[in-house]
Amino acid sequence: MSTPANAAVRKNKRSFPEWLRSRDGQKVLVMMAFLIIPMVLLMVFTYIPFAEMVRYSFYNMKYVGARKFVGMKNYIKVFSRKDCFGALKLSLYYMGGSVVQLSLALYLATILSFKVKGGSLFKGFMFFPFLINGIAIGFIFKFFYTRGFVFDTVLQWCGFSLDNLPYWLKDRSINNISLVGTSVWRYFGQNMVLFIGAIMSVDNELYEAAMLDGANRFQQFKYIILPSIKTIFVLNVILSISGSLSAFEPPYVITDGANGTGTYFVIMHQIAHTQQKVGLASAMAVVLLLIIFTVTILQKLFFKYVFKDSVE
């Protein structure tokens, strides 16, 4: 065995091909070979576009043709045009929806994590909507909400009269709620599965001990289940806020943003790909990204602070 000093001297004396054949050389070689493709993909399809997007936001441009530097004009437009920034108001509906969705998921996960007859069947039924492709969902709900079709029929079974029912996708007082409903429908099962996973990761002995100590169901929920899913619950709350701000799919596939259902991203999509105002759309994207980052950081700090408090 050589001393470290000796090794260092030897290392310096090695020729390049020798170094390549050594362990260190092999290591670097493998790292390069394994990292180069994912890093190139990450650069070409995420970081370069990201930088480009920030640059575009200062230009008046289309995908092809001349571009003109306009400074902050696009950003001023984002805030002054009625259809741009105002569309963010719609995300309140989606936030409301995610509150419903998360509580529903938590409730059902609690039920399903105890012994239930046919539990995996129920779980499968409620989870399956998550696996349906977006376009199919669009058609399914256009059909579902059509006047006199599925939803109206079921409500009529429950005693409602068709004359009192609104047009679910046209009526401006209700159509955003109808769309949010589709999003809850699609994702509550997935949230539920995540929560069940977290609850199941708790050692079973804990429940048995709690039972022996005479804890009732509610106490079990509060002291065992809730702490066990804290991390994933907080994560989902954070995701749901940024998800609501960037809500896109339900209006895009079902109403195409008609009748006041165009969320911020649907408007941005139209401005970018239909009207080809790439600069303005980029500015919209940058503004929303800044908002999302701010909100995410604030939330993280908030939860850190709150939970630290509760531990002490």
Add this chain to the structure above:
Amino acid sequence: MTFMEKSGKIVLNVIKYLSLIFFSFWALLPVVSCVITAFKTDREYQETNVMVLPKSWLNFDNFVNAFNKAGMGRAFINSTIILVCVLLFSTVIGTQLAYVLNRFKFPGNTLIRNMFLFASMLPGVAMQIPVFEIMYKLHFINFLPGYITVMCGTDVIAIYIYIQFFENIDISLDESAIMDGASYFTIFYRILLPLLKPAIVTSCILKGVGTYNEYYMANLYLQDKTRFATVATSLYTFVGPLGSKYNLICAGVIISLLPALIVFIACQKQIYSGLTSGAVKG
């Protein structure tokens, strides 16, 4: 057990099962109503209420029509090609990346992890504005390999699943192989990759369902729907003049979600565990 406790338990059970039945009903209703309608003839569809069962459950005319009208034969071939390539490449890329990030300590390791994490936070719809321009410059529009390349990009969830799995494989395995003179390539391909199989299966199922269902980028980058439609985008055929023939549309919709349903029935456990392990880490 006292009477109170007993009756309390019964009430709790009733509430429990009623909730499960109620929410399962709403989860299934939109899809089941589509199945009912898909089996109706044009006349039945016009004359009966949507929730009235079809006369014959063997009327497959709508399915055949929808399949032909939307060119779903071509679409299934395209989707299969895309699926196989994306899964193959993203598995190779993802496992290799996770191997380097987990087994090698080097400056920049954390930076790379954070770069992937940050990338996953950028909303796809917004990012496609500049990506579209890049795809255009690379001549990747209406080019299957181009779309496949974009789909192989960053996938943090898979990387997390792999890294988590590597953490549970004892590093002494690597070390003893090194003692025996194995190269890093050999260690990765001969020793670690076979051990990684469960993680690969899990993330392939998740990524597979995601890829099969992807329509936004497919619609942007594979615009020539006669040649390059995927199963999801082939459904766009029904937008427009056919837009009110719901017996036909529902049949198309059902065909498009059959593969996902089959995979779901076959691999429920892996899907659940994959989602959970990916989410907890993220």
